[in-house]
Amino acid sequence: MIVRQLFYDAKFFFVLLFLSIALIFLDNLGLLNPPKGLVQTVTTPIQYGLYKSSRAVTNQFEFAILARRASQENKALTEQLALVLSENANLRRSLAEAEGFLEQKKTLDPVEFNLVAARPIGKNRFLIIDKGGESNIKKGQAVVYKDNYLGKIHEVSTKKSLVLLSSDPESKVSSFVNNKAGKGKGILIGEYGSQMFLDKILHQEPIEKDDLVYTEGTEEQIPRGLILGRVAVVLERDNQVFKQAKVSPVFDIDNLDILFVVTN
Amino acid sequence: MRLFIVLLVLSAFIQSAFLPINLCLILIISRSFVEERSSNLIASFLAGIFLGLLTATNIGFWAIIFLAASKIIHIFKSLPLTQSPKLVAPLSLLVIVGVSLIEQIFLGQKINIVKIIIETLLTVPVYIFIRFWEERFIVHSTNKLKIRN
Numbered sequence: 001m002i003v004r005q006l007f008y009d010a011k012f013f014f015v016l017l018f019l020s021i022a023l024i025f026l027d028n029l030g031l032l033n034p035p036k037g038l039v040q041t042v043t044t045p046i047q048y049g050l051y052k053s054s055r056a057v058t059n060q061f062e063f064a065i066l067a068r069r070a071s072q073e074n075k076a077l078t079e080q081l082a083l084v085l086s087e088n089a090n091l092r093r094s095l096a097e098a099e100g101f102l103e104q105k106k107t108l109d110p111v112e113f114n115l116v117a118a119r120p121i122g123k124n125r126f127l128i129i130d131k132g133g134e135s136n137i138k139k140g141q142a143v144v145y146k147d148n149y150l151g152k153i154h155e156v157s158t159k160k161s162l163v164l165l166s167s168d169p170e171s172k173v174s175s176f177v178n179n180k181a182g183k184g185k186g187i188l189i190g191e192y193g194s195q196m197f198l199d200k201i202l203h204q205e206p207i208e209k210d211d212l213v214y215t216e217g218t219e220e221q222i223p224r225g226l227i228l229g230r231v232a233v234v235l236e237r238d239n240q241v242f243k244q245a246k247v248s249p250v251f252d253i254d255n256l257d258i259l260f261v262v263t264n
Numbered sequence: 265m266r267l268f269i270v271l272l273v274l275s276a277f278i279q280s281a282f283l284p285i286n287l288c289l290i291l292i293i294s295r296s297f298v299e300e301r302s303s304n305l306i307a308s309f310l311a312g313i314f315l316g317l318l319t320a321t322n323i324g325f326w327a328i329i330f331l332a333a334s335k336i337i338h339i340f341k342s343l344p345l346t347q348s349p350k351l352v353a354p355l356s357l358l359v360i361v362g363v364s365l366i367e368q369i370f371l372g373q374k375i376n377i378v379k380i381i382i383e384t385l386l387t388v389p390v391y392i393f394i395r396f397w398e399e400r401f402i403v404h405s406t407n408k409l410k411i412r413n
Binding site: 051 | 316317322328
């Protein structure tokens, strides 16, 4: 029975195989094109519908995947941008510091003055800098930028110092004005805000608007000839012994990236 | 058998429309492992012709391939060494690799290892499903009811 079944199966197999080979030859000769065309008129629209549906589904999945990828790329790019901006800020600060060093070297000779570079790290009434006693900074030392006097050290801790700005009401610096007509001396006193007040100028001493005000150098730790500001208004009254003048700073202290403490 | 033919037709449509996996071959291999009847040969022959029509290849090409695959599985099953169901995957792999080689020679398609692996792995669940279906839901003429006196 099994042998007969096997024989039947083999016979069946070879018949179908022969049919297949015959179909191959007939198809090669093009004799099956009419029936194929007929069948394909039915099957092609179904295939097209399936294909379109599959594309629609695939597009939806692709959109979801692309959206996810775009989100990830966006996140990575945002992080990279933050890094680049941070690096850029560091480079700009380094450049500003380097320029500051260069200018300072031109202005105050490092052979004569020991300068300690410091960064401003905060400002309330006093300007806070990032150098302190560790860097040999002491109370009363002058703080400068280029040839401008900014103030003097008011308090010192290990790694920080407070700078009493020349615009502070507690600040008093002996100063002078030098113009074509001659020289006038006085005391520069800070006022609340950024303005300063030049007092104790004798009536006969010449002083005009826009004259530069310099340090006299009579204080122990303040070098002579540093710029304190520019005369904004001259206040002159006949019934008073001394003349006075309002003095404005030459530049905005908030824009400074670096400043220097004169330690000798 | 009718359900199997419907499955083959559906598979032929799917694989010719968008899925680059030979679903018809997987079905034929799996059923050949389950059943050793001449109906398999007829199904293989018809599926081959239909796939030839859908994929615009020679109409007898897939018929010969499927017939040969079905017959080879029958031969494997008749050997004592290869009767175990555990050998479904390795034997399927042999047949699928053979079909891929023939495709490369006659249709100029490159052998895709991933496709071969996927098709081989798919034969196992399809085999289990067909076996379950044939054993539970198909009544064969050889199954006789015993009538007690």
